[in-house]
Amino acid sequence: MMNDRYELFNKLCLRHISLSEHSSYGIGGNADYFAMPATVEQLVTILEVSALYGMDRVVFGMGSNMLFPDQPKQGKLYISLKNMTDITVNDSRWFLTSGLPLSMLSLVGLITGSPAFQFTYLMPGSLGAGIYMNAKYYKEQVGDKVESVYYIDLADPALAVQQIRADECEFAYKQSIFQHKPWIIVGADIRIPEHEEAAIAHNGDISRLLTNYKNSNGKLSSLSAFYSFFSSELRGLQDRRMTRIETPEAMLEIERYRTANRHFTSLSCGSFFKNNYAADASIGALVERLGLKGVAYGGAIISPYHGNMILNAAQATAADILYLKDTVSDAIYRQYGFIPEPEVVVLTE
Template identity: 40%
Template sequence: MTSWNLAGLRTGQPLSHYSTYEIGGEARFVGRPQTQDQLQELLEMAYRSGITPIFFGGGSNMLFPDRPDPDAMFLTTREMTEIKLEGDRLYVSAGMSMSMLAVIGYGLGIADFDFTFLLPGTVGGGIYMNAKYFDRHISDNLVQVHYIDVQAPGRIQTVSREACNFGYKKSVFQANRSSWLIVGAEFKLSSSAQAAVLPTLPEMVALQEGKQPPIRLTEFASHFIQWLEGKEEAGGVSSTLAPMRRIIQDRMGKMHFSYPSCGSVFKNNYSVGEPIGKLADQLHLRGVQRGNARISPVHGNVIQNVGGATAADVVDLIRHVQDAFDRHYGFVPEPEVVIIEGKTSSLHQ
């Protein structure tokens, strides 16, 4: 086991520190590579030692277990934040915060990513779920995605946007969930930006110094709201800042950052005609609580951690909602949140 002394490997880490739910017990191994080389070393070591890698990014759509499997390595790409610009092509590593992408877009004078402002999570997790805000998706400007197949580590492979099979909260990466690890992606920008600008953007400087946006939702929101207020005070470009201001109003109005959560718990079922939140409201599910997990009083598709909730509390509420929907509407809503089984849990997603 001496060879486990690798760059980017931590032991005995509470997974609650890696999740916007602030839920999750102590993991024996957590991999936090900063470079592709470190990532490859961790994957090869896991492969050789029979340790199962469980991938994640910003932990904003994950429910980690109360008792994590000691034979698993929880591997986050969150610290892989390389960014390169060539003409109208922007390459970002999987760990780039989606909200930071909006900020960098602002610095480059393009509005391509303003919809990702205050969208928690990373580009890797965003591509996995085809993250969206209103009618815009992270896949809209995507050209191709680079990934490692952990069944054949050592080689970076590329998949085109067309082959990613993007749909509503859907991508080819979900079909290859335990084996395809996204390392980076290329986006086509609406106009060519000056590569020379990138290194001097204050946001880039902060990134290079390792100052990443916080995971805890209240701090995450303040971090970006302060940035916006600074730009507004300095007389920044109001046509780009105004949409970001509207996003703040929308998300604050829905209490997105008031309690730890994963945002929407279930995918909408468009064949039913109404979003899950509205259907839940008709069943008076808002405010229902199990342990320390509660259905948000302002949004029927959000389960909040009101303080010290366990994964079991959240799963209990998920099942409660699924049973109610099955009885009243005749279908079981599909979780959007990715539920990781613990050592003794029998839950299947």
């Protein structure tokens, strides 16, 4: 049995994979070991065997909020959950696996007649990462939509899947209990409110959407490819006469806002810092007041269109990005008296 586990581990564990291909930043050196499990069982096997080998591990989703190192540590295993992409819709409850893109929820909501996830349209990242950081857009956040979360506790020798209710997850502004525990999110239950009109419930459309995504999955760490896929799928839902789906104004507004700020035309992780609500403005507005928009270093630049985005404009390194991160932090501290907290997860070796 253990030999079977080693065999599966060696099959799933790839060698010398460029992390830049799995990050929306397009930054990162070659990882000695890299795995993309498609099921919880595969994930558990990878965790068990890598622990026996004494390997350091990093677990992430689509890489849309990660700054990987230019020179990853030798022997380290990077585990992406972006192949864990399944959804089960039963009446008013959805079960979702952690690798499912958040943007997929908005389209599934259109298909099933639920408006609850319109705010996730064109939101990069996976469900697991969205729960981990309690991703939000304006006043709506993922933690408010979750009923329960399934996770694996790395401190548990059995690596059994456990469940926690949403009211125990300590959700706050871009915060959750998962940021403080050695837990890997593997899925979630979401209860969808009853609708005044009957749900459209086209299982065939959901299946087609998932199939199309899985066929494109490996490419969607690129924001331009990500935008092309989800905007095309949305148009496709509109064009299919049997679904008779019209795009809600809220989703159209999201697309207008994100495209106006060039979210998908450059390599980035979106907003770099969390907003500080004790300040009198967003981080982007403070950066603009300080005259830092457009400041460049190496291959990186602070976006001329959005002050809270640091872009990989010309084959930037992680060091280039971090230089501009420190430039913004130091300037805000000197002028406003606080150090902004990064939203991007920075991995240094």
